[in-house]
Amino acid sequence: MESTILNKTDDKIIQIESPILNIDKLSVSYGGDKYSIMDVSAGIQKNKITAIMGPSGCGKSTLLRAINRMHELYPDTHHKGSITLAGENIYKINPIELRRKIGMVFQRPNPFPTMSIYDNVIAAYKLNGIKLKKSEKDEIVERSLREVGLWDETKDALHKKGTFLSGGQQQRLCIARALAYKPEVILLDEPTSALDPIATAKIEDLLVNLKKNYTIILVTHNMGQAARISDHSMFMYLGELVEYGKTKKMFTTPKDERTEAYLTGKFG
Amino acid sequence: MNTINSISNQKLRWRVFNDKLFSIVMMTLAFISAVPLISILYQLIKKGYKQVRLSFFIEVAPDTMEAMMAKVNHEIIPGGIANGIVGTLIIVGMASLIAIPLGLTTGIYLSESSKNKMANIVRFVVDMLQGVPSIVLGVIAYIWVVKPITSGFSALAGSVALSIMMLPSIIRSTEETLKMIPPTLKEAALSLGVPYYKTVLKVLLPTGMSGISTGIILGISRIAGETAPLMLTALGSSAINLDITQPSSAIPLLVWEFYNDPNLVNLIWGASLILLLIIFLLNIVAKAISKKWKVQY
Ligand SMILES: Nc1ncnc2c1ncn2[C@@H]1O[C@H](COP(=O)(O)OP(=O)(O)OP(=O)(O)O)[C@@H](O)[C@H]1O
Ligand SMILES: [Mg+2]
Numbered sequence: 155m156e157s158t159i160l161n162k163t164d165d166k167i168i169q170i171e172s173p174i175l176n177i178d179k180l181s182v183s184y185g186g187d188k189y190s191i192m193d194v195s196a197g198i199q200k201n202k203i204t205a206i207m208g209p210s211g212c213g214k215s216t217l218l219r220a221i222n223r224m225h226e227l228y229p230d231t232h233h234k235g236s237i238t239l240a241g242e243n244i245y246k247i248n249p250i251e252l253r254r255k256i257g258m259v260f261q262r263p264n265p266f267p268t269m270s271i272y273d274n275v276i277a278a279y280k281l282n283g284i285k286l287k288k289s290e291k292d293e294i295v296e297r298s299l300r301e302v303g304l305w306d307e308t309k310d311a312l313h314k315k316g317t318f319l320s321g322g323q324q325q326r327l328c329i330a331r332a333l334a335y336k337p338e339v340i341l342l343d344e345p346t347s348a349l350d351p352i353a354t355a356k357i358e359d360l361l362v363n364l365k366k367n368y369t370i371i372l373v374t375h376n377m378g379q380a381a382r383i384s385d386h387s388m389f390m391y392l393g394e395l396v397e398y399g400k401t402k403k404m405f406t407t408p409k410d411e412r413t414e415a416y417l418t419g420k421f422g
Numbered sequence: 423m424n425t426i427n428s429i430s431n432q433k434l435r436w437r438v439f440n441d442k443l444f445s446i447v448m449m450t451l452a453f454i455s456a457v458p459l460i461s462i463l464y465q466l467i468k469k470g471y472k473q474v475r476l477s478f479f480i481e482v483a484p485d486t487m488e489a490m491m492a493k494v495n496h497e498i499i500p501g502g503i504a505n506g507i508v509g510t511l512i513i514v515g516m517a518s519l520i521a522i523p524l525g526l527t528t529g530i531y532l533s534e535s536s537k538n539k540m541a542n543i544v545r546f547v548v549d550m551l552q553g554v555p556s557i558v559l560g561v562i563a564y565i566w567v568v569k570p571i572t573s574g575f576s577a578l579a580g581s582v583a584l585s586i587m588m589l590p591s592i593i594r595s596t597e598e599t600l601k602m603i604p605p606t607l608k609e610a611a612l613s614l615g616v617p618y619y620k621t622v623l624k625v626l627l628p629t630g631m632s633g634i635s636t637g638i639i640l641g642i643s644r645i646a647g648e649t650a651p652l653m654l655t656a657l658g659s660s661a662i663n664l665d666i667t668q669p670s671s672a673i674p675l676l677v678w679e680f681y682n683d684p685n686l687v688n689l690i691w692g693a694s695l696i697l698l699l700i701i702f703l704l705n706i707v708a709k710a711i712s713k714k715w716k717v718q719y
Binding site: 224227250251252253256258261262264266277278280282283331332335 | 617
């Protein structure tokens, strides 16, 4: 750990009024006393896209995965600080309940390989053993696939395996799968880094449309992507949240020299 | 320029020659290793095909007098191996019933707790188990089952011995298959609010089904031909036996019995042929399943 505790002035971190998620002095460790993110505090605004940027290994995924308590799968991880979702401490909510309110999309498209497109969309219901009428299922499948713009492409092949789709379609299917439960927040960890530019553009458009109904947090390596679609941006460096502000402002007049160095391509 | 070209051409030709030589040597060696199998099959078919009629499958093994009479009259030995076939089905079936749930759970446990101390101990024990001679497993089943439970030789004791024998292959194939599944598939299920046990049962197991069932079938085919542990447990029976607490025959036991009786010795070919075909069939099924059920991630 280096002494990166420069004179951190508060105006490098914007204050969000009545945030849907509030991260308070969060530190996460994968074991021992080495923390991969340290003292991160930030509010997330509802119905906005918040981008998390920073060089590889700076803790973007670690921060994102703390929000749906994914770290608890690995026994050695521990944390300090807290996160609240709509005012409620997420560590007091049953993780299974919490994850139904917070959807997640991964770097590589990962539809369930044994399931059809149809079953992938309603996987949350199917796997949880929630019985639905055929008409209800049909409705959820159509609504979710329409939301991600995949309905027209797949409506005649709903019973084919999801893994037959192209990478970009698979990723949209995974977004549909995360939406089927109507979560409040969607977490995406570099969702387009395995996709070609056209598929990437489609996902970006899709995310912009989705923010009407959902709050979106997006980890991205791609500064252009953050600039194009995000409302707010975080810049992380060595486990620290260096700067957090309105995307436009941060890209034009970064307040921290490390943010500026990153945005001008001096490192990362 | 020219000299460089000609040198590289020469080198190239030498390499092409080498490649050819290499593949010829490989093919020859591969053929040589296939020779024993082909000759075994040839021998069994040649000597056993006459014996393998319908009656061979539905009648029990003849006694030595019947066989002697047939021999004297230059007839085909009457009777069949029905008691052995039924016995093998029951013993192997029951061994699978014991070993599959146990092996699956252990395999899942190992794949899910890779760095855990307890898991390492289990893994070590499973490896040791793999190396235990089958006759020793027979002795163990004798001590565990024959004496205290069935108070006498029994099909159940045979199943216990064979189930221990097939455990390592089920455990290992389950563990290896599940470990190959990308961790994000598990995370995807958990991130949908699916409880852990449902994630394992409804996502990981179905995804690994092809590898796991192949392991199970290969395990079955491995024990189907075992003789030594059955000698100490199931013992053998001249009649068809459906009671698992009673002694039972099995195809490999019959082969051994036929071998020891000069009047019946000619039956070993037909019986071995059937045993071999069953094992072949299991292997083919395993191959087909691993191909057909294979999932792409
Ligand atoms: N499972 C883990 N066990 C131990 N250390 C980990 C683990 N995952 C991440 N780390 C460490 O935590 C730090 C932050 O990792 P993280 O994955 O959050 O970075 P990231 O910003 O998402 O990087 P990338 O852009 O490469 O995805 C890194 O130093 C990494 O080595
Ligand atoms: Mg990451």
